[in-house]
Amino acid sequence: MAAYTPMIQQYLQVKADYQDAFLFFRLGDFYEMFFDDAVKASQELEITLTSRDGGAEERIPMCGVPYHSAANYIEQLISKGYKVAICEQVEDPKTAKGVVKREVIQLITPGTMMEGKGLADKENNYIASVTAFDDQVFGLAYNDISTGESKVTLLSHNFDEVLNELSVLNVKEVVVASNFSAELQKKMRERGVLVISFEDNSSIEMNFARLLDGLDQEPLKQTVARLFHYLFRSQKRSLDHLQPVTTYQIHQYMKIDYYSKRNLELTETIRSKGKKGSLLWLLDETMTAMGGRMLKAWIDRPLIDRSAIEHRHTIVEVLMQHYFERQEIREKLTEVYDLERLAGRVAFGNVNARDLVQLKHSLMQVPFLIQTLQGLGHEAVKQIADQMDPCEEIADLLEQAIVENPPLSLKEGNIIRDGYNPELDQYRDASRNGKNWIAQLEREERERTGIKSLKVGYNRVFGYYIEVTRANLHLLEEGRYERKQTLTNAERFITPELKEKEALILQAEEKIGELEYELFTQIREIVKEYIPRLQSLAKAVSEIDVLQCFAQVSEDRHYVKPQFSRDRRLMVKDGRHPVVEKVMNAQEYVPNDCIMDHEREMLLITGPNMSGKSTYMRQIALTAILAQIGCYVPASEAILPIFDQVFTRIGAADDLISGQSTFMVEMLEAKNAIANATKNSLILFDEIGRGTSTYDGMALAQAIIEYIHNRIGAKTLFSTHYHELTVLEKELTQLKNVHVSAIEQQGKVVFLHKVKEGPADKSYGIHVAQLAELPDELITRANEILSKLEKPEDIEKVWTEERVPNKEESAQLSFFDEPASVKKQEPSSKERKVLDHIKSLDLLDVTPLQAINLLYELQKKLKC
Template sequence: MIADEAGAKDILGPLWTSVVDEACANPTLPSPDRDRRTKTEATQNRRRTRGEEPVEELVDLANHPLAARAAAGVVAYARSTQPTGALPIAQLRIYAPGDSVVLDEAAIANLELVETLIGKRKDGSLLHVIDQTATAPGGRMLRRWLLYPLVDIAAIRRRQDGVAWLVERPALCDSIQQQLGRVADLERLAGKATLGVATPRDLGRLRDAIAQLPDLMDLVRSGADAFSAIGFGTAPASGDEPALWIPRLLDLKACADRALGALAKRLQGSLVDEPPSLLKDGGVIRAGYDTIVDDARRLADGGKEDILVIEEREQKRSGIPSLKVRYNRVFGYYIEITKSHLARVPDDYIRKQTIANGERFVTPELAELEKKVLAAEETLAAREAELFRAEVAAVVGVARQISCAGAAIAVLDVCASLAQVAAERGYCRPVVDDSLVLDIVDGRHPVIEAMLPAGSFVPNDCKLDPEAVAQLVLITGPNMAGKSTYIRQVAQISLLAQIGSFVPAKSATIGVCDRVFTRVGAADNLSRGDSTFMVEMRETASILAKATKRSLVVLDEVGRGTSTFDGVSIAWAVCEHLHDAIGARALFATHYHELVALAETRPRICNVSVAVREHAGEIVFLRRVVPGGANKSYGIDVARLAGLPGSVIVRSRQIMKQLEGGSLGGSFAGPQLTLGTA
């Protein structure tokens, strides 16, 4: 149960009432109070949950009994944790895996979409690079977009239209983000009001945020052009004057609801400009809004002024300059006099309490005034609380409209963020279609590019086309040359395209993927008793079981966790299965150069490698992906660069020569023993 993006229909089926009924009354559902629930309680819960508002009926859930029961379980648990107030449930949506790109836990982690593999930090993730949102709802929505990329081409293009419109208007985009920064989190504020935990300051922030909406809408509309394309804004009205249009996702129609304007006007009239954080602090209701509050406040404030007058008068009458009129909850108002001045205490003072450094007194006049002040303060506090509850109820009455406006603002914020990134980093608008082609020209890794000086990242092309000669691309080359970077950037570019973002490339055509699979890196799972190799095999098995022809598969050094012959055999068989049985688009990085031979027997497997240059015994990584396979991995050179001792490097080269020459007998063992005894 989540808020949908602007323009999407609420999926509230006719069985929603049944869902709530079942959640509130079915004793088999998980709920802390399930054994105590009665039909009367169920009715009360049902009313509170629905807020006694009519539910829009758009989709029949009769064909989804398990989904309805699952929703009922969620509502039941949420209801049990929030026994008062209405649940802030805006809509019920049916989630089907096919509605978005399926990303399993391994893919999300290996591609570092929302956090890094090392340190679990947002800084260094793809989300960190593209997140320039100005609001909290925008940040949450962008994260949701990234974890659930679209597969519907029309929806993707609507998002692209919104981003492109803002890319073409950089000054307007900057102004929109600045304006968005002044809008509070409408969704959360509406939710707090619905749950009955909103504070006066929350309502003040909500009022100020709603008051910003007309200016924000006018700002967006200032960039509108004459209608010239289908799918944008509203069709031209009849007549000579063309209508103005903006992308459908950015029209902010939800923010123009009259109920919001009426609420802002009401809160403006009832609440002070800067409400306190707590109701008990007082001073919540604006002067002139309620006569009872005004009268009580006038009496309370006037009584306090009279107390100051009494203090000054008694100081003069008694000749005690240190005389003070104070207050505490036990004794109320009293006169405090230090021991050094007790001899001057007037005879009409009544001793109330003796303290360490003096005594406390009261007078009939002070006691009478105290009664009036305290009565006025109690009346004021009770009346302000009553009026504040009425304002909260008014907010709850339009909570759905507030949430819809918040969702519309979040979409605008996300599109502005993606447009800002695209403009700053030179991203292009990809062509997203229903083909199986994945064609990227001069693609760049978005995260690594952001960390390097501008223009220093080496771009590379990638073309996958199962209908032609490049369904599976084998990438060979040295360690540290950039194979893993290359395959991950292709996956990240594909996902960016399917969230509606521009992508880091000169041009790109992305045939929609239904799933993105990754088998990258090495990690064990000691809690389950799985070795590194077992984890690798489990992930590979999952990929081969679930991948389809429309999937994108990214494999990095499959088979490296076991012996060479076993590893080569497994890697070889996996490639054949992907080619022959599944037909998925795949990138396979490996150091098993024997796999290069697959291109000779499998027509849709092609070889590429990451180029290096050898000069004077040194290697230079060119970071350029070129056609053809590599025949060396330069592992010893990388080990030398990593700082292994010179003796180890020398011995490694000796052993490598012997292995390459097939010398595995006594002549190999001798030098090894000699080195061990040196």
């Protein structure tokens, strides 16, 4: 350390406290990075790596970015999961003795972004803390520092619930204790958490104790305290916009696990991971960023309280009945900026004058919103209007104080209106009149000397001056002008009058800048006192924005108001998949009915690929979710139960990160549904068992159907290609067969996309392959094989006459009749035992699943 220069020693001392972050070390107009930070940053940011002498024998790696464009580089690093510590000069270089004092003024992390492109307008940016109290109880708190929202809950089953919550919230950073399980940290990273940070302090401090007043359990307080300690320590500035922490329980909402949310494409699509094509994309007719975030939160957490759901439906109905008023509301909402994040920026101290002008314009729309809502004449709508606080005092203050088009920088001046502050007006008068005096002086000097090219100018080094070309110097009056600067073709002079006026003008301009900044900070502090009122207003505006959005979509897409049954009956008439319908021409979409009651708890759905089985299943789930978030549903009539949970197993995808195969993922998702579903849940299983051998898959599928039917009783839609399972309708009283119909015309399949009663008569697999334009030769051969497989007496020829078996293949047991030459051979003792076992069985007393398992055991004995 002693070998380095004092500046590098200072850098290393600061860096020691921020080992897990890039240290942006301010030197003049640049943020510099040294040593390993420089090497890594040059690679990640694709900037030049240089070196400098730091006092040691070897030169020190170095790279840097200009401070005025640092935000873009910081965002790049944050998006890749890094942290950035901003180290600024905290001492005036003119008064410093030795190296200028520097300190880290803020730690920017993926979970603490306050502004920038990385902060999506219609998405929250959550940071969470997780505290383990024992193997089965975990505390989870989360906060969006840009809006001040904070919530906390206790999860008492297993860590999968924690992972599910982190996924639903799309948490980017998690704060844990330093001794938190490494295995659980690994699971969080696998689920998409970018950064895991450490904080061991979970004590209650005075600076945030007021935020915990509503918490009555010590584990909840500890979990939130850990998060707040990290936030206050890393941000090093006012967080007065943090809202009181609220508690919630996951069973208060419809539970949709991570896999089901992904399979149903609620907020992003499976293929592109983008918003377009998701349910959120379909619904998002919100006019404000706040409303967009609330809409996403509602989709993530549908309600299960019937009265709360119907309250939303009532307001949507009122808004649908008042088209013109709804359009007025939408028009006013377009002029409302992000009040939540504006309040956060005010508290954080990074708000600028343009932000405050946006705040003023937003507040000016509130009285019109209140008037329009109250004019609808409905009590439920009036309650929302009553929650809207116009904050007239702030709107009036900003109207009087801030000019309409202020500059971005707070140091440039021209922010405060004339007439707001008498002292500022005096300085401005001096500055403006002084400049007028300068112009008048230039005219007088030209007349006095007769020099038409004489001019009065200004620069920062010499101040004001009178400039005369060399050719005209002889015209100047002796003794009146004092030479100030010599140029190649001119001389610059100053007079006593000009010198005196210069002092007055420059002093006024300097005072104007200082006073304007001082007045702006005073205004900001006044606005800061209104933050709780602004946050309350933001919630009310967001709510009406989401509800008008539901009304708009429901009217445009011809949705209907759902009714809720108390006997768990489900009846959807002419139901549609909302997203598929929007992507397709609505006139081409084929609607379908779905009826389920105590005699039809399960639907076993058969039909060819591409016929619409998965779409049909998804549309039932999406209809239930739409109804329970408070929106109308895509149908001509809908009666629904209120579901407590939705489980899906749709699609096939390896989980490569966790090293799990498609079949393992399928089984884990099935297990999650079977272990957690209740009779009030909705289960969608698509092609369960296809990831393994035919008999294994069929056996598992039947066992799962029987278990759900006999043990759980949940509403279940189960699609399959195992046509053998359709016989279960005779054995399971609450299971019914339905199929998605298709017809064959001129050797080609035509999908009708219509769901009908009964099982499908054909799978049309080869026809689908033909639609995919596989080679004609291949299609012809597949049809030949199929025609023989469908005739039991010809199956043997497919596998013997038309193939040349090798020795290993000929030694394998055939499932079909053996050739005549083989039949003449006497069975071995091992085969005789198997045959005797078969003869002793009472096949009438064996279930299909037992038969399949028995066949498997016999095959194993013959192969041994």
